[in-house]
Amino acid sequence: MPQHGEHDPTNGRFEEELGAVLRRTGEGFALDDRRELVNGGLVRGRRRLVRRRVAAVGGALALAVIGVGGVYGGSLLGPAGGAEQVSVAGPKPLPRQPDAAQIPVADLAAVLKAATPAGEWQIDNPDGTGQSVLGVYDDGKGKAAVSVGLYRAGKTEESSLGQVTCPDEKAVPFDDCTSERIPGGGRLMVIQGYEYPDKRVETKNWRAVLLTADGFLVDASEYNAPSEKGSAISRENPPFDPAQLKALVTAEGWRPLLKQIPVPKPVKSAPGASSGATAPEDRGPDVVETLRSLLSPRPGMKIVDKGVDGSGYGYVVLDDGKGRSLLQVNVQPQMDDMRLQHFSGGDVTFAADGTRVKLTKQVGEKGGSGVVWWSADTLAEDGLRVVVSCFNTGDQHKAATREEPALTTQQLKDIALSPRWRESSAR
Structure with a gap:
């Protein structure tokens, strides 16, 4: 099997x-x-x-x-x-x-x-x-x-x-x-x-x-x-x-x-990059547990599936009785070079601590009929990037199960800006 x-x-x-x-x-x-x-x-x-x-x-x-x-x-x-x-x-x-x-x-x-x-x-x-x-x-x-x-x-x-x-x-x-x-x-x-x-x-x-x-x-x-x-x-x-x-x-x-493949030389972090953040592959389970802890209790809302990855990725599937909704997060330290490439347009806003925020609503990309994808993409001053996405289906490859994702972009933003991600990445 x-x-x-x-x-x-x-x-x-x-x-x-x-x-x-x-x-x-x-x-x-x-x-x-x-x-x-x-x-x-x-x-x-x-x-x-x-x-x-x-x-x-x-x-x-x-x-x-x-x-x-x-x-x-x-x-x-x-x-x-x-x-x-x-x-x-x-x-x-x-x-x-x-x-x-x-x-x-x-x-x-x-x-x-x-x-x-x-x-x-x-x-x-x-x-x-x-x-x-x-x-x-x-x-x-x-x-x-x-x-x-x-x-x-x-x-x-x-x-x-x-x-x-x-x-x-x-x-x-x-x-x-x-x-x-x-x-x-x-x-x-x-x-x-x-x-x-x-x-x-x-x-x-x-x-x-x-x-x-x-x-x-x-x-x-x-x-x-x-x-x-x-x-x-x-x-x-x-x-x-x-x-x-x-x-x-x-x-x-x-x-x-x-045996001919050489041992790679150590690479120094770029100036100003966060040196204390744990490599993504070292903190798998923390990501999904942090995500679960940041979900505000909602009547009838259940987590019916979850998964983690050793690369700073985790997801849960929510079901509030109105259809399943996939919620996923990616946490990556030392992403400073994204600042000018992705966080410099007119659609970028700033949180009180200087973190850049980009909210998007777009059509899903995995072929599921009627799927839409909402996300909050954030980049902190120290280079920590947190992206939280939610879909109106429990599986992006399958058809939509509801009209909209279970969480609003504001709720996704609140999750992405939580200081708990920094605590998690520092472990």
Whole structure:
């Protein structure tokens, strides 16, 4: 049976900005489809991460996560300096981080080919170097994009396990997902999902992620089309079944290549950034408990579901007898660079302590019929960002269950401005 675990949703705008921030740090990933994830250098980028927790699956696993020492997302980045010789999954290559591995793509491709069934391969940038390999595979049943990336896992056990834990189906639709412990102490997740959470295009994204006992990640993605996006579907399913995906990421050939990934250098916080805030992956359960404590008692209002994520994300599903309503929060410290990018327009107001506030009402993005999305986005003077969102459905992928969200934008604002978020992030 599928095992469901944490997910990484957040506000879509948050995610779009994250993509830009990561690109500026030198190595980033596209978050344009997975609009629910949570968010100095590569480490700060990971803290701002909001999951495409895949592009893994469209956006959600997107598992969208960044491992220390490398950017980690559902779909992989192209090898550095890659020539556009074939149409493959992933955005164009971006400048390489100084501490990125210089593994020959030819060596990565050799393991990829040896660990998969016989077929024809077109490898992108075969003469380049990097930590990932991308290619188009053809077994005679239709071309398919395939990618494999090697990374170091996160600093904490919680953040590492989050990358091999099945996402919450409220955030990421999938057909099947399993997470298991394998011989040797590693953990493996295999998920059969979609490139687009709302399935506006029926591109399937099947993915396997291995977390080794010594703290490395092997992440493989495959599609039923010659590229992650923009190509017509070429076959009913991606070429490798779950057992073959497992064999791919657990292949012994990756071991000597993983050893070539350098230990990332410590990154100093930017001047003025909050130094005492706990990293998002360290304070998962606190987020949803704080959210629950800030909900004013209302007659007939019940919490019928809840979930947390190790990346500063939590949610509850409310039901007041008028239909279910999803309420979610994202808490991210050290977001100072959002001040000019997102909090400088005429729609921004200021709280008494100088915290910037942006209230929005918009149409939902996950494909649910009639869904609307209200949010309060706040940025404090010390860089702590709190985004509280509410929907008129208990699941963004499903139709609206009520005319409006259960909470007003003023109530969302009051929740977002609570000093309890700072207390929680400081723990």
